[in-house]
Amino acid sequence: MAELARLALTDDELNAFTVQLAAILDHAADLDALDLADVEPTAHPLPLVNVFREDVIGPTSDRDEVLAAAPSVEDNQFRVPPVLGEGQ
Amino acid sequence: MSARRIADEVRSGVRSARSVLDDHLEVIAAREPEIHAFNVVLVDEARAAADEIDSRVAAGEDPGPLAGVPVAVKDNMCTRGIPTTCSSRILEGWIPPYDATVVERLAAAGAVMVGKTNLDEFAMGSSTENSAFGVTRNPLDTTKVPGGSSGGSAAAVAAGFVPLSLGSDTGGSIRQPAALCGVVGVKPTYGAVSRYGLVAFASSLDQIGPFARTVSDAALLLEVISGHDPLDSTSIPEAPADLTSVLDRGVEGMRIGIIEELSGDGLDGIAGDVQARLGEAAAALEAAGATVETTSVPSTVYGLSAYYVIAPAEASSNLARYDGVRFGLRVDALTSGDMHTATRTAGFGDEVKRRIMLGTYALSAGYYDAYYGKSQKVRTLIVEDFARAYSRYDLLLSPTSPTTAFSLGEKTADPMTMYLTDVCTIPSNLAGHPSMSVPFGVGDDGMPVGVQVLAPAMGEPAMFRAAAVLEAAAPPGAAS
Numbered sequence: 001m002a003e004l005a006r007l008a009l010t011d012d013e014l015n016a017f018t019v020q021l022a023a024i025l026d027h028a029a030d031l032d033a034l035d036l037a038d039v040e041p042t043a044h045p046l047p048l049v050n051v052f053r054e055d056v057i058g059p060t061s062d063r064d065e066v067l068a069a070a071p072s073v074e075d076n077q078f079r080v081p082p083v084l085g086e087g088q
Numbered sequence: 089m090s091a092r093r094i095a096d097e098v099r100s101g102v103r104s105a106r107s108v109l110d111d112h113l114e115v116i117a118a119r120e121p122e123i124h125a126f127n128v129v130l131v132d133e134a135r136a137a138a139d140e141i142d143s144r145v146a147a148g149e150d151p152g153p154l155a156g157v158p159v160a161v162k163d164n165m166c167t168r169g170i171p172t173t174c175s176s177r178i179l180e181g182w183i184p185p186y187d188a189t190v191v192e193r194l195a196a197a198g199a200v201m202v203g204k205t206n207l208d209e210f211a212m213g214s215s216t217e218n219s220a221f222g223v224t225r226n227p228l229d230t231t232k233v234p235g236g237s238s239g240g241s242a243a244a245v246a247a248g249f250v251p252l253s254l255g256s257d258t259g260g261s262i263r264q265p266a267a268l269c270g271v272v273g274v275k276p277t278y279g280a281v282s283r284y285g286l287v288a289f290a291s292s293l294d295q296i297g298p299f300a301r302t303v304s305d306a307a308l309l310l311e312v313i314s315g316h317d318p319l320d321s322t323s324i325p326e327a328p329a330d331l332t333s334v335l336d337r338g339v340e341g342m343r344i345g346i347i348e349e350l351s352g353d354g355l356d357g358i359a360g361d362v363q364a365r366l367g368e369a370a371a372a373l374e375a376a377g378a379t380v381e382t383t384s385v386p387s388t389v390y391g392l393s394a395y396y397v398i399a400p401a402e403a404s405s406n407l408a409r410y411d412g413v414r415f416g417l418r419v420d421a422l423t424s425g426d427m428h429t430a431t432r433t434a435g436f437g438d439e440v441k442r443r444i445m446l447g448t449y450a451l452s453a454g455y456y457d458a459y460y461g462k463s464q465k466v467r468t469l470i471v472e473d474f475a476r477a478y479s480r481y482d483l484l485l486s487p488t489s490p491t492t493a494f495s496l497g498e499k500t501a502d503p504m505t506m507y508l509t510d511v512c513t514i515p516s517n518l519a520g521h522p523s524m525s526v527p528f529g530v531g532d533d534g535m536p537v538g539v540q541v542l543a544p545a546m547g548e549p550a551m552f553r554a555a556a557v558l559e560a561a562a563p564p565g566a567a568s
Contacts, residue, residue, distance in 0.1 A: 001445045001448050001449050001452075002441075002445060004448050004452065005404065005432075005441075005444045005445050005448045006411075006425075006428045006429045006432050007429065007432055007433050007436070007441055007444065007445070008429050008430070008433045009433075009441075013438075017441070017442060017445065020442060020502075020503050020504075021442065021445060021446055021449070023502075023503070023504045024396055024446060024503065024504055024507070025446075025449075025459075027392070027393055027396070027504055027507075028393040028394075028396065028397055028459065028463075030390065030393050031390060031393050031394065031462050031463065031466055034387075034390065034465075034466065034469070036462060036465040036466070036469075039465040039468050039469060040465070040468055041461060041464030041465050041467070041468060042464055042465075042467040042468040042471055042518075043292065043464060044292045044520075045278045045279075045292065045471075045518075045519060045520020045521075045545075046278060046279055046322060046324075046520060048321075048322070051321040053318055061185050061186065062185060065185040066185055066414075068183075069182055069183060069184075069185065069414070069415045069416075070413070070414050070415060071412060071413075071415075071416070071417070071418035072418065078413050078414055080413055080424050080427065081420070081421060081422060081423050081424050081426070081427050082422070082423055082424065083423070083424045083425075
């Protein structure tokens with residue numbers, strides 16, 4: 001799970017988290033007592049439909065201001081370490 | 089002094105916004121080192137804003153319903169040019185290029201923002217002990233927690249640093265700290281207040297709301313921040329209800345149900361003193377002309393389990409954006425994949441890591457139906473049970489928190505014990521309903537007890553009427 005979530009944990013952390021997460025999942029087992037066969041799931045409290053805005057140009061973020069918040073920038077683009085050819 | 093009175097005096101020129109601010113800054117200077125309600129106090133910015141209000145009053149303008157009122161904003165709401173950290177290392181130093189809608193509305197109403205308040209990292213917690221920047225202490229007893237996750241906003245109001253503050257509530261993060269600090273805290277109907285610029289935790293549950301020392305001040309602030317916002321696709325299009333004008337209408341003829349499952353008989357762990365105050369609150373509503381009886385809302389007890397699957401699941405998805413690319417912390421590594429992992433490992437605290445892993449697990453192939461799917465069905469049961477209850481009752485009643493404020497460090501080793509403190513507040517979030525905590529006397533330890541008033545969607549007017557009755561009938565609060 002830690003790998004899927006992009007987290008690196010020490011052995012001690014893994015042990016502690018495993019115990020704590022098991023306790024939380026154990027508590028969630030109380031839901032097994034419910035008969036949910038004919039119940040529809042609720043994903044959201046509002047009866048949502050797609051919301052569209054008028055197709056007009058409004059204010060947009062300033063590019064320099066947005067880039068100024070990034071850890072690394074080059075030629076007006078976010079700069080990241082190599083994505084392909086990992087391990088070279 | 090109440091926010092209403094401050095605004096009246098500033099608008100009419102009786103007092104300057106600057107003198108109001110300086111009085112509050114003096115209280116902050118005296119006690120903030122001990123309480124740590126704020127991540128940042130904006131002395132220069134606040135003085136400039138107050139002076140601007142005063143010059144507008146001098147020019148014959150009306151700065152608005154919160155003219156010159158000092159306010160504090162939870163540090164998970166974006167403020168243009170002012171750092172917004174979510175009390176996390178991963179956002180330390182990030183300066184948002186835009187204001188949250190609520191921040192714009194505060195300024196447009198004449199309020200003076202004095203600081204950003206501390207919280208559990210990314211609003212995940214019930215004690216404000218999960219902040220990367222240190223704990224906040226309860227102003228009424230500094231060995232106790234202020235509750236959480238909006239503990240800084242609750243403490244700032246309780247300590248007299250500000251008369252009003254904003255928090256966010258995903259599973260009780262406004263109401264529970266309000267109860268533990270002895271102030272009023274409101275979670276509005278989902279969609280009533282724009283979340284544009286609120287850093288997302290669990291998007292189907294998050295809602296912004298007010299803290300205040302009085303029910304009337306909470307109504308005033310809620311009116312200012314409510315209303316449709318085209319920038320939030322979940323914002324309710326209808327015009328918000330007028331709360332101020334209904335506050336003194338009482339509860340004569342109202343039908344009010346005490347939720348049996350959350351009030352002691354149906355649930356272990358509701359303390360005796362909290363049960364006693366709830367009983368007295370019910371008697372006060374009855375004396376004011378309401379019909380009060382105990383009623384069963386059976387699935388509410390399952391809210392906690394469903395919530396601690398749904399909220400982490402949504403969080404694991406929302407927090408995927410913290411990848412060290414566009415903003416915030418980056419820990420460099422040779423490849424992008426390693427950089428993501430190194431950044432997230434260094435930037436997130438333990439509780440956030442726990443919830444991300446829990447959510448990742450609940451959404452993973454093979455476990456989705458067993459956890460996330462099942463929890464969404466339980467959410468349906470809760471919505472249906474509430475609908476049945478509200479066909480018979482105008483409002484429901486429960487404790488806000490099972491106990492008064494607990495000691496710092498008491499629950500940090502066992503996350504499940506901490507989660508249980510949210511058992512009474514979570515069902516309203518799952519249903520999208522409003523509810524609020526009103527201070528009602530103290531427990532055996534002399535610390536405040538909060539009574540929770542629950543209402544159906546858009547039921548704020550009736551909820552505030554009952555809250556006003558409870559406030560008027562409440563026994564003396566905690567001495568600070």
